[in-house]
Amino acid sequence: MHAAVIVFPGSNCDRDLAVAFERAGAKVSMVWHKDTDLPDGVDMVGIPGGFSFGDYLRCGAIAANSPICRSVVTHAERGGYVLGICNGFQVLTETGLLPGALRRNANLKYICKPVELRVEDCDTVFLRGYKPGQLITVPIAHHDGNYYLDDAKLAQLRDEGRIAFTYVSNPNGSVADIAGVVSRNGRVLGMMPHPERMAEPAHGGTDGKAMFDGLLDALAPA
Amino acid sequence: MTDPAITEDLIAAHGLKPDEYARILEIIGREPTFTELGIFSAMWNEHCSYKSSKKWLRTLPTEGPQVICGPGENAGVIDIGDNQAVIFKMESHNHPSYIEPYQGAATGVGGILRDVFTMGARPIAAMNSLSFGEVAHPKTRQLVHGVVEGIGGYGNCFGVPTVGGEVRFDPAYNGNCLVNAFAAGLADADKIFYSAASGVGMPVVYLGAKTGRDGVGGATMASAEFDESIEEKRPTVQVGDPFTEKRLMEATLELMATGAVISIQDMGAAGLTCSAVEMGDKGGLGVKLQLDDVPQREAAMTAYEMMLSESQERMLMVLRPEKEAEARAVFEKWDLDFAIVGETIPEDRFLILHGNSVMADLPLSKLSSEAPEYDRPWVETPPTDPLDPESVPGVDPIDGLRALLSSPNYAAKQWVYEQYDTMVMADTVRTPGLGAGVIRVHDTSKMLAFTSDVTPRYVKANPEEGGKQAVAEAYRNLTATGATPLASTDNLNFGNPEKPEIMGQFVGAISGIGAACAALDMPIVSGNVSLYNETDGTAILPTPTIAAVGLIKSEDEAILDLPRDGHVALLVGETQGHLGQSALLAEVFNRVEGDAPPVDLDVEKRNGDFIRANHALIKACTDLSDGGLALAAFEMAEAGGVGVQIDSDDMGELFGEDQARYLIACNFDQAEALMLAAGQAGVTVRTVGRFSGADVRFGKSSAPLDELTDTYRSSFEAALG
Numbered sequence: 001m002h003a004a005v006i007v008f009p010g011s012n013c014d015r016d017l018a019v020a021f022e023r024a025g026a027k028v029s030m031v032w033h034k035d036t037d038l039p040d041g042v043d044m045v046g047i048p049g050g051f052s053f054g055d056y057l058r059c060g061a062i063a064a065n066s067p068i069c070r071s072v073v074t075h076a077e078r079g080g081y082v083l084g085i086c087n088g089f090q091v092l093t094e095t096g097l098l099p100g101a102l103r104r105n106a107n108l109k110y111i112c113k114p115v116e117l118r119v120e121d122c123d124t125v126f127l128r129g130y131k132p133g134q135l136i137t138v139p140i141a142h143h144d145g146n147y148y149l150d151d152a153k154l155a156q157l158r159d160e161g162r163i164a165f166t167y168v169s170n171p172n173g174s175v176a177d178i179a180g181v182v183s184r185n186g187r188v189l190g191m192m193p194h195p196e197r198m199a200e201p202a203h204g205g206t207d208g209k210a211m212f213d214g215l216l217d218a219l220a221p222a
Numbered sequence: 223m224t225d226p227a228i229t230e231d232l233i234a235a236h237g238l239k240p241d242e243y244a245r246i247l248e249i250i251g252r253e254p255t256f257t258e259l260g261i262f263s264a265m266w267n268e269h270c271s272y273k274s275s276k277k278w279l280r281t282l283p284t285e286g287p288q289v290i291c292g293p294g295e296n297a298g299v300i301d302i303g304d305n306q307a308v309i310f311k312m313e314s315h316n317h318p319s320y321i322e323p324y325q326g327a328a329t330g331v332g333g334i335l336r337d338v339f340t341m342g343a344r345p346i347a348a349m350n351s352l353s354f355g356e357v358a359h360p361k362t363r364q365l366v367h368g369v370v371e372g373i374g375g376y377g378n379c380f381g382v383p384t385v386g387g388e389v390r391f392d393p394a395y396n397g398n399c400l401v402n403a404f405a406a407g408l409a410d411a412d413k414i415f416y417s418a419a420s421g422v423g424m425p426v427v428y429l430g431a432k433t434g435r436d437g438v439g440g441a442t443m444a445s446a447e448f449d450e451s452i453e454e455k456r457p458t459v460q461v462g463d464p465f466t467e468k469r470l471m472e473a474t475l476e477l478m479a480t481g482a483v484i485s486i487q488d489m490g491a492a493g494l495t496c497s498a499v500e501m502g503d504k505g506g507l508g509v510k511l512q513l514d515d516v517p518q519r520e521a522a523m524t525a526y527e528m529m530l531s532e533s534q535e536r537m538l539m540v541l542r543p544e545k546e547a548e549a550r551a552v553f554e555k556w557d558l559d560f561a562i563v564g565e566t567i568p569e570d571r572f573l574i575l576h577g578n579s580v581m582a583d584l585p586l587s588k589l590s591s592e593a594p595e596y597d598r599p600w601v602e603t604p605p606t607d608p609l610d611p612e613s614v615p616g617v618d619p620i621d622g623l624r625a626l627l628s629s630p631n632y633a634a635k636q637w638v639y640e641q642y643d644t645m646v647m648a649d650t651v652r653t654p655g656l657g658a659g660v661i662r663v664h665d666t667s668k669m670l671a672f673t674s675d676v677t678p679r680y681v682k683a684n685p686e687e688g689g690k691q692a693v694a695e696a697y698r699n700l701t702a703t704g705a706t707p708l709a710s711t712d713n714l715n716f717g718n719p720e721k722p723e724i725m726g727q728f729v730g731a732i733s734g735i736g737a738a739c740a741a742l743d744m745p746i747v748s749g750n751v752s753l754y755n756e757t758d759g760t761a762i763l764p765t766p767t768i769a770a771v772g773l774i775k776s777e778d779e780a781i782l783d784l785p786r787d788g789h790v791a792l793l794v795g796e797t798q799g800h801l802g803q804s805a806l807l808a809e810v811f812n813r814v815e816g817d818a819p820p821v822d823l824d825v826e827k828r829n830g831d832f833i834r835a836n837h838a839l840i841k842a843c844t845d846l847s848d849g850g851l852a853l854a855a856f857e858m859a860e861a862g863g864v865g866v867q868i869d870s871d872d873m874g875e876l877f878g879e880d881q882a883r884y885l886i887a888c889n890f891d892q893a894e895a896l897m898l899a900a901g902q903a904g905v906t907v908r909t910v911g912r913f914s915g916a917d918v919r920f921g922k923s924s925a926p927l928d929e930l931t932d933t934y935r936s937s938f939e940a941a942l943g
């Protein structure tokens with residue numbers, strides 16, 4: 001697997017995500033936001049956490065209009081894989097690759113803590129390392145993770161089995177406890193929790209590692 | 223716009239005393255211009271010149287084989303082996319945080335991060351020591367919310383994990399909160415950048431954000447007491463932009479890698495003035511600045527405003543001229559300003575040009591070398607009567623514990639630290655909550671432990687012992703993780719130094735800190751002094767915060783487990799039952815009485831070495847401090863999710879705050895081995911109980927762990943959320 005990790009000027013989990021991909025066995029290229037093209041042979045694009053352009057107004061809105069994001073959208077439309085974590089999820093909703101929007105947390109505060117997630121019954125390569133219904137612990141760290149979409153779209157997501165993760169105890173007010181969703185073809189995942197922060201024993205747990213290992217299983221090592 | 227005339231009122235408004243102004247006249251032999259008056263005021267205020275504290279700061283131990291660079295640069299530098307260095311410092315942003323809590327605290331974090339990356343280090347850990355007024359005071363809740371959000375808002379966006387800190391409440395901080403921000407960074411030991419300029423005719427380059435009118439006079443404001451006019455001081459508080467700081471950090475580190483940097487200095491207090499003078503002075507050079515070339519955010523800024531602006535996220539650098547194009551490209555990549563604003567000159571001159579006018583022309587070296595230095599009168603703090611233990615009424619020990627757990631001072635602080643990103647960079651091994659924070663040195667098996675400590679009521683009662691205690695507690699918190707303490711940074715917060723009693727607290731505390739740092743081999747490598755923390759004549763508790771860094775050389779040396787059912791509870795160290803100035807006395811009986819617990823530095827060292835030498839026999843360890851054995855046992859039990867039974871029900875034994883003590887959890891066999899080792903090492907170790915079941919029991923009194931946990935976890939938010 002060849003993963004490209006997009007670097008916006010305010011990304012701050014870019015290295016963390018690259019390390020998680022690499023430890024799972026992927027080849028990783030860091031790609032600057034001003035670049036217009038993804039490197040040849042990239043099958044996975046990672047959009048990391050952070051504050052892409054400061055995110056003082058709508059998180060991810062400026063990033064979604066950066067030169068590289070046009071290529072990311074094209075990559076996804078051609079059936080490429082995209083993983084957006086935290087700010088990356090916000091960027092993906094802003095590009096329209098994923099539905100919904102991330103609002104300010106219900107308590108209006110930044111929240112950083114490990115949370116319990118339920119792995120939903122969702123047909124996507126991102127969940128290959130898990131079983132449906134499995135409970136995993138992964139940290140969240142965000143101010144704007146309160147996922148919103150209207151009832152009709154929620155019903156559609158449910159019908160299409162596109163909810164990947166839900167919170168066992170909703171920390172931020174997200175509709176239907178949603179922590180992560182996938183695109184219709186299952187190849188684009190956006191999630192607020194950080195699997196790359198729970199990927200080694202030193203992190204206090206390895207529940208996030210299974211996602212990266214599962215991806216490598218599915219998308220043969222580079 | 224014409225500059226105002228230099229009058230007595232104007233001089234006083236710049237915080238300059240008549241004799242200080244007389245010295246200015248003597249140095250330059252004429253009346254200063256308005257801009258020059260501003261420059262002197264910026265360089266000679268307490269915040270920048272350390273004029274009241276310098277004499278005493280010189281007495282602190284600052285050297286050791288582990289020290290690469292001690293005080294005097296932007297931050298201290300410590301060797302951690304393998305050509306790696308840790309660069310760290312703690313600095314206060316007290317005055318601005320009280321006036322404008324969010325921005326005051328945010329820019330405090332920004333300032334300390336800049337100090338660290340200016341030297342070539344990528345910040346890897348942050349901490350904050352916060353002191354607020356009593357919970358019931360009308361301003362406290364707003365300050366706590368603003369300060370915590372400001373710290374989070376800045377650090378989270380910048381991308382540095384906050385791994386530790388303190389939060390305390392006391393009426394003495396009603397009129398002056400304390401915000402002490404710590405940051406540590408990692409660099410290659412042979413690639414540290416310093417501030418001394420070298421070479422004549424070298425370009426002086428301005429980097430980062432544009433200059434605005436924010437923060438003009440900030441350092442002078444921070445060198446004065448508060449009164450009812452405080453609201454008028456809001457414009458002296460700077461506004462932070464962590465996104466720009468993040469880019470500035472990345473661009474600076476990238477720039478350093480190109481070899482373009484001769485010397486570099488961040489613009490902190492007194493902005494352009496302080497940074498330019500510092501670089502010139504250290505390099506024995508003059509500096510010429512052409513202010514028209516300074517990137518400006520606002521129109522029609524005067525020389526005075528530009529020289530005194532404290533706009534954030536700016537740096538000044540002396541550049542290798544042949545690398546200009548390469549350096550400029552780095553800053554363009556990150557969309558930051560890069561402007562040549564002057565050059566180094568051979569003569570001892572600080573020459574400020576604006577348009578065709580000379581706005582300031584001063585002998586540069588005299589701005590720092592001739593800065594006033596005071597030997598302020600001081601009186602020794604009179605000894606406090608020891609507490610009569612008979613005067614402490616009996617109380618059910620579990621009720622005593624409950625009282626501590628219900629107090630925001632001792633309740634769990636997750637409401638605070640969950641607003642901080644504690645895990646970004648994915649190297650955090652222990653998040654805040656129990657003892658020192660621990661992070662891994664990226665891509666190695668080494669770890670670093672961080673702690674920040676002080677018990678202000680001890681320092682008030684007995685400045686010397688209180689000063690020692692702050693260092694000793696930091697030593698113990700690091701030791702309890704298995705770390706070897708390496709060095710410290712001090713953030714000395716006191717009242718008005720012109721009062722001999724306050725100066726006496728300062729002198730006493732420094733003496734204790736110095737003795738402890740020497741005995742425990744934790745030299746002070748950087749620091750900051752914040753004086754005039756008074757409002758309407760009332761001073762804060764003397765609060766010399768000590769932040770310290772320890773090294774865990776490999777995973778095997780770390781003591782990071784939690785107690786499990788069946789573990790023995792072992793107490794290391796002697797217990798006399800010292801209840802003077804204790805948390806129990808303050809929280810249960812509302813009495814602040816007695817002397818601070820004495821600190822025996824030899825015993826501290828011996829007991830600390832014992833813990834490290836026997837790390838393999840220890841599952842979990844915590845130091846004993848406020849709240850004594852009772853609070854330590856509860857905190858360990860709570861973290862491990864297992865009950866604890868302590869055999870004693872003696873108040874002194876449970877709540878006494880004797881020093882040099884640790885609580886250990888380990889297996890029975892390990893306990894036996896530890897006792898044996900203790901006998902040989904001359905260390906006191908005894909069994910005080912065990913971890914098991916679902917209750918917390920002291921003697922015959924007990925309560926369910928769940929119930930106490932609930933109190934412990936909810937009291938802070940209930941009081942302040």
